[in-house]
Structure formats: structure tokens, C-alpha cells
Amino acid sequence: MNSPKLSERLLAAADLAREGSFVADVGTDHAYLPIYLFLQGKIRGAVASDINEGPVQRAKINIRSYGLDKKISVIRTDGLHRIDIFFPDDIFICGMGGELIARIISDAEWTRERRTRLILQPMTHADKLRDYLNREGYTIVGERLVKEDKIYQIICAEYTGRSENYSDIELIFGKQNLCAGGNLLREYAEFVRSVFITRRDGKRAAGADISYEENMLRELDKIITNT
Ligand SMILES: C[S@@+](CC[C@H](N)C(=O)[O-])C[C@H]1O[C@@H](n2cnc3c(N)ncnc32)[C@H](O)[C@@H]1O
Known part of the structure; x- marks a missing residue:
């Protein structure tokens, strides 16, 4: 069966998942991201979550239509609440505001303990999200810019407990994006x-x-x- 067609934005985020990881996709909506990653053979399974019932039902229908019920679980929850019981390696939080993404991470202390990778795609306030991550000791290990209707940022971070100096320009654009140019x-x-x-x-x-x-x-x- 053909994989769902991902937008350029989600493709760029998907690229940052680690081979063989178990993924959590928070705010999954249609669940195309975990379905795509599983059908590509990149991940061993996933939990797809959303706070709203409509997206949860949409995700369940799509996952069932690909016969992946046993590989991708769906739960209705706020942010990362109760996601820890799945022990995800890579956590995607895409398509939400940067401040909401920061709030979701701050409510999940356990993301600091397990070398969890956060793959984040803020729709707004990327600077505030970078500032939060840096202050709290999440090191940015990868960054991308991607263009669809407009330019989006993808930020990949892992907890190290270290913080660095960031200028306001670096918070807006990201150090790696500034180095890469283009x-x-x-x-x-x-x-x-x-x-x-x-x-x-x-x-x-x-x-x-x-x-x-x-x-x-x-x-x-x-x-x-x-x-
Ligand atoms: C714009 S959609 C993004 C869907 C998909 N992640 C993407 O990037 O294309 C945002 C989704 O996040 C969900 N959402 C909003 N706040 C949330 C929260 N606190 N916890 C979990 N999901 C949330 C919404 O219900 C919606 O399905």
C-alpha cells in the first residue's frame, strides 16, 4: 500500500526520526506522520495522540485503513500526559505554537531522563521555544528551514542539562540555520x-x-x- 503523501514540512520533520525508534506524535490529527514513518520501515512503532476527539477518530480510521492498529496506538490526551508509559525514543510535536510546545515539554519532566529526542515544528514563536529549550538544558542538535506556502522551522533537541549563550538573532533563526546559510x-x-x-x-x-x-x-x- 502507498504511504500517505506528507507535506514538505512534515517530510523534513520525519527525516529527523532515528532508525528503529519508537515514536510519539503529539497533536497527530490525521496520524499521517507515524503511518508514513512505519511504512518507510524507519520506526518500530508509535503512539499517536491528540487532545481533541475529532483528530483521535481521524487518526484511528487512517491507521486502521493501513492495517497498522497493532503498530500505532492512539490516545486522547493533553500534550505528553500519559505518553511516558509508551517509552518513546523520538517525540514529534508539529503544527502548534511555540509557546504551547514549550508548555507541553515543561509538563513532562521525564523527557529529560531518557535521552528522548524532541522533533518540534513551531508555527509561531520559534524564538521563545529556543529560549525555553536552552534555559531548561535541552540542546538543539539539529535544525531545518523548509518552504511550503511559507517558511517553517524544524527544531530537534535532546536534554543534556547544559545551556549556551544565544543572541536574539540566534533565537529567531537558530545557530545551525545561521551557519548553514542559503x-x-x-x-x-x-x-x-x-x-x-x-x-x-x-x-x-x-x-x-x-x-x-x-x-x-x-x-x-x-x-x-x-x-
Ligand atoms: C494544526 S494540527 C497539526 C497536525 C499535525 N501534527 C501536523 O503538523 O500537520 C494541531 C493538532 O494539535 C492538536 N492539539 C492542540 N493542542 C494540543 C495539546 N495540548 N495536546 C495534544 N494535541 C493538541 C489539535 O487538536 C490538532 O489536531
């Missing part, structure tokens, strides 16, 4: 620049201090020029 980085930097220009102009009109925005715009110009 067209997507430049395009993303142009988008972020437009956001900062709007913010600066709004603050200037209100007579507020714009030195932070001016400084960030200088940094963004450097990325755009040098990439």
Missing part, C-alpha cells in the same frame, strides 16, 4: 526584517524608543547581505 535563510531574514520595520515605524510614530529595532535591523541586513 536562499531560505535569506528569504526568512527578509520576512523578519519586514516585521521589524513595521514594529519600528509603529514605535517611532508613538514616540517610543526604537534603538532595539534599529539594532535588530542592522543585524538582519548583515544576514541578508552575507547569505
Whole structure:
């Protein structure tokens, strides 16, 4: 049977799963990600979870249609609550806001103990998610930018207990993405620049201090020029 067709965004996330791992897909919705990974022979099994009943039912129907009921369990739960009993190696949390992803991880202390890999795809606030991960000792071990209708970030982290220094620019873009450079980085930097220009102009009109925005715009110009 053909695998479900994943979006470029989910394909880029799927690529970060480890061979032979047991996966948790939190906020699974349709469960295409674990179904795809299992049919590719990359993982040995999965638990797909969602907080809402509609997605849980959708996931069950799709998993059954691929005959994978014994390989992929489905549970309805908030975030990582009760997922620890499955002992997942790799945890995907994709398609949610960065602050919600951080809250879900902070409610699951057990992700620190077991060399669990977190594969995260924030729809918003990637900077706040990186800041949370870094402060709490989750080291970012891999990062990707991927373009569909817009540019998305994938962040892969594992608990080491260590924290590093991050500048605001590094929190927004990711150290690895900045090192890698490339067209997507430049395009993303142009988008972020437009956001900062709007913010600066709004603050200037209100007579507020714009030195932070001016400084960030200088940094963004450097990325755009040098990439
Ligand atoms: C936009 S969909 C993303 C689906 C899929 N992960 C993807 O990236 O294409 C977000 C899903 O997360 C679920 N969700 C939202 N908050 C959640 C939470 N606290 N715990 C588990 N699932 C949640 C929603 O019900 C929804 O199915």
C-alpha cells in the first residue's frame, strides 16, 4: 500500500526520526506522520495522540485503513500526559505554537531522563521555544528551514542539562540555520526584517524608543547581505 503523501514540512520533520525508534506524535490529527514513518520501515512503532476527539477518530480510521492498529496506538490526551508509559525514543510535536510546545515539554519532566529526542515544528514563536529549550538544558542538535506556502522551522533537541549563550538573532533563526546559510535563510531574514520595520515605524510614530529595532535591523541586513 502507498504511504500517505506528507507535506514538505512534515517530510523534513520525519527525516529527523532515528532508525528503529519508537515514536510519539503529539497533536497527530490525521496520524499521517507515524503511518508514513512505519511504512518507510524507519520506526518500530508509535503512539499517536491528540487532545481533541475529532483528530483521535481521524487518526484511528487512517491507521486502521493501513492495517497498522497493532503498530500505532492512539490516545486522547493533553500534550505528553500519559505518553511516558509508551517509552518513546523520538517525540514529534508539529503544527502548534511555540509557546504551547514549550508548555507541553515543561509538563513532562521525564523527557529529560531518557535521552528522548524532541522533533518540534513551531508555527509561531520559534524564538521563545529556543529560549525555553536552552534555559531548561535541552540542546538543539539539529535544525531545518523548509518552504511550503511559507517558511517553517524544524527544531530537534535532546536534554543534556547544559545551556549556551544565544543572541536574539540566534533565537529567531537558530545557530545551525545561521551557519548553514542559503536562499531560505535569506528569504526568512527578509520576512523578519519586514516585521521589524513595521514594529519600528509603529514605535517611532508613538514616540517610543526604537534603538532595539534599529539594532535588530542592522543585524538582519548583515544576514541578508552575507547569505
Ligand atoms: C494544526 S494540527 C497539526 C497536525 C499535525 N501534527 C501536523 O503538523 O500537520 C494541531 C493538532 O494539535 C492538536 N492539539 C492542540 N493542542 C494540543 C495539546 N495540548 N495536546 C495534544 N494535541 C493538541 C489539535 O487538536 C490538532 O489536531
